[in-house]
Amino acid sequence: MKKNILIIMVITISLLFCSCSSTSQLHQKLIVQGIGIDTEKDTVNLTLQCLKADTSTQDKTEYEIIETTGDNISDAFAEATLKTGKQILLGQCHYLIFGRSAVITGINKEINFFVKNYDFPSNIYTFVSDSKANDVITVKDMAPSNIEQIAMGQKATGEICCMTVKEIASALINNFETPITSILKVKEDKITVTGNVLIKPNSFITLQPKQAIAVNILNNKINQLNSSVNFNNELVEYSLKSCETTVKIEKGSNYKLVFTTYAMLECENNTDNSLKEQIAKGLEENIKATVEKTLNTSKCNVFYLDKYLRLQNNGEYKKLKAEQELSGAEIEVNINL
Amino acid sequence: MTKSSSTRSVQIISTLGLFSMLFVTRIVINVTYSSDVLDVSNTWDYIISALLSMAVTAVMLVPIYFVNKNSHSLNFQDFVFTNFKKTYGVVFVVFALYFLYVCSYTFCLFSNFLNDLSNPQVNPLLISILLVVVCLYGATKGIQAIVRTSAIIFIFLILSFIFLFISLATQIDKLNFKPFFEDGFAPTANGLLTMVARNFALPVLVVLLPICKGNIKKGLSIWTVSVYAVIIIFIVVLTGALGDYIQYLKHPVLSGSAMGELGILKRLDVVYLGFWTAGMFVKISLYLYLFKEMVTAVFNSATGKTAMYLLGLLLVVLGVWANKSYYVSALWFNTFILCGFTVFIGLIMPLIFLLKTKRGVK
Numbered sequence: 001m002k003k004n005i006l007i008i009m010v011i012t013i014s015l016l017f018c019s020c021s022s023t024s025q026l027h028q029k030l031i032v033q034g035i036g037i038d039t040e041k042d043t044v045n046l047t048l049q050c051l052k053a054d055t056s057t058q059d060k061t062e063y064e065i066i067e068t069t070g071d072n073i074s075d076a077f078a079e080a081t082l083k084t085g086k087q088i089l090l091g092q093c094h095y096l097i098f099g100r101s102a103v104i105t106g107i108n109k110e111i112n113f114f115v116k117n118y119d120f121p122s123n124i125y126t127f128v129s130d131s132k133a134n135d136v137i138t139v140k141d142m143a144p145s146n147i148e149q150i151a152m153g154q155k156a157t158g159e160i161c162c163m164t165v166k167e168i169a170s171a172l173i174n175n176f177e178t179p180i181t182s183i184l185k186v187k188e189d190k191i192t193v194t195g196n197v198l199i200k201p202n203s204f205i206t207l208q209p210k211q212a213i214a215v216n217i218l219n220n221k222i223n224q225l226n227s228s229v230n231f232n233n234e235l236v237e238y239s240l241k242s243c244e245t246t247v248k249i250e251k252g253s254n255y256k257l258v259f260t261t262y263a264m265l266e267c268e269n270n271t272d273n274s275l276k277e278q279i280a281k282g283l284e285e286n287i288k289a290t291v292e293k294t295l296n297t298s299k300c301n302v303f304y305l306d307k308y309l310r311l312q313n314n315g316e317y318k319k320l321k322a323e324q325e326l327s328g329a330e331i332e333v334n335i336n337l
Numbered sequence: 338m339t340k341s342s343s344t345r346s347v348q349i350i351s352t353l354g355l356f357s358m359l360f361v362t363r364i365v366i367n368v369t370y371s372s373d374v375l376d377v378s379n380t381w382d383y384i385i386s387a388l389l390s391m392a393v394t395a396v397m398l399v400p401i402y403f404v405n406k407n408s409h410s411l412n413f414q415d416f417v418f419t420n421f422k423k424t425y426g427v428v429f430v431v432f433a434l435y436f437l438y439v440c441s442y443t444f445c446l447f448s449n450f451l452n453d454l455s456n457p458q459v460n461p462l463l464i465s466i467l468l469v470v471v472c473l474y475g476a477t478k479g480i481q482a483i484v485r486t487s488a489i490i491f492i493f494l495i496l497s498f499i500f501l502f503i504s505l506a507t508q509i510d511k512l513n514f515k516p517f518f519e520d521g522f523a524p525t526a527n528g529l530l531t532m533v534a535r536n537f538a539l540p541v542l543v544v545l546l547p548i549c550k551g552n553i554k555k556g557l558s559i560w561t562v563s564v565y566a567v568i569i570i571f572i573v574v575l576t577g578a579l580g581d582y583i584q585y586l587k588h589p590v591l592s593g594s595a596m597g598e599l600g601i602l603k604r605l606d607v608v609y610l611g612f613w614t615a616g617m618f619v620k621i622s623l624y625l626y627l628f629k630e631m632v633t634a635v636f637n638s639a640t641g642k643t644a645m646y647l648l649g650l651l652l653v654v655l656g657v658w659a660n661k662s663y664y665v666s667a668l669w670f671n672t673f674i675l676c677g678f679t680v681f682i683g684l685i686m687p688l689i690f691l692l693k694t695k696r697g698v699k
Binding site for chain 1: 467470515516581592
């Protein structure tokens, strides 16, 4: 009797937990590798780059593009299921691209949809298209790895600011922070990065690659920076290693932000103090101008200043919560090479 | 009506076995931690709650320890028969009701957890039924079998936590930590209340310490410190790695585990979920077993077993009901009721036992 019960249990468990009873093969799933979101008035247009599981081989991966429309993002995904007759699998998604119009309208609802979806990987990078997200995804020979390589540029050159879905979601829920990410443009069937954009509703504020370097240095996102400077009519290449920035927020009649960056300078002629001073001055001016532009002009906090304030002066942070204002701050930048 | 001590088979368990089992049962409940039970936006303050709860637990352990010391090697049932000659039934019924409550609370939490996260193709009800069947089977095998199983699960659980902590540690950002009591003392108080309420192991100790062989004082100390140390590490790692993102998550521990990466190893949440479900098995089996023992003490072995099977059925019904009805869920997850019940069974009852022994603390 016990043996029979055990056998019945084993069969039941294997049928239920191995999904043998309701199994679906790979070709029955819509394996989404990349998502593009464009918005038009009250509609959301989705462009899904999906893996062709039935024709892809080990040597060659094939993709198909699925385009759908809905009143909101859930409807658009539902339409993709109806259109293809396949079950959507978001767990293999590698990137997320928002169209220019989506950024201007606001991406909160879409981000909320993805972060609430347990299967969706929140550590993938998000980008913004200079025009439509569809233009980037439908480019010839577009593969998820191309997009992922762009994100790697953040650490390599510092000229790109890339945020993951998790980072963007955290900034959006926080209310004081503004997410920033790279702008992609299609030029002669190639995807290029033209700059960076501050994700703020009803605007499309861009930052140049040089300003992205300042943002990355202040946010401790780059460890090493390779650049060059014109010194005594000669182009001198240098690299800044072990970059680390500390932020101090002082409150007088107004906020005063003190950014202090420490880095090790490596160049052919690093004993020359005037070269060191020139590099430090250039960096200082760049950082100052970037903070002025983002914080004081555009009223965008991309430097996690609220978090520094929370740790350094919690009383002022609570006031900030009520006032929701950190702009108009006095800026001091110290570069120690 | 009741079994005498001479005919009741007494199963002896080791201190190491007992405390590793209680570690599993205490920690596994934390992985089901959800925004339904406790606010997730102030997790950082729960470090203070954990430290305070550790102190409260230590205080609550004192009478339990002395009751065991003064029990003259009698097991729990015989101790109650000896000291509560006319009202022993009340004591057993109160304990049985507590074990029933804990069992259903744990099961409802787990069922809720499954409902939110499981693959829609797998029916959570079927998983719940199977879990109850397996737990009932485990409970019929006795305490020694549960302890032995938990020893294996304990090792896997520890390994899963170590791996999880390491994989999330690289994502910790010190800016995500905030000063304590930023939003006042209410979050800390709520955290403390929940943690004290979840001290389900204390009544278990009252029942099982008399059949435990080994250095109990050392076991109690290591268990208390290690349980809260793991809880604190959990809070530090999750707060540091998730930051404000935690506010989006209904089940931060599982969602956090999905984000942990170590080289090519990614999305190990399914593996963790397997170990944690095994931990749930230990917990539910243990409380089903204790419920059966309490009913057996009042009636007889056959009634005890029947009551346990009925409880199994009740668990499935409650699991489904709690997920569908807001009121049932609100009542079942009410921290005040749970905390009151735990303090009564885990502190007041041992104090009454201590007074009954008429020897007091030496």
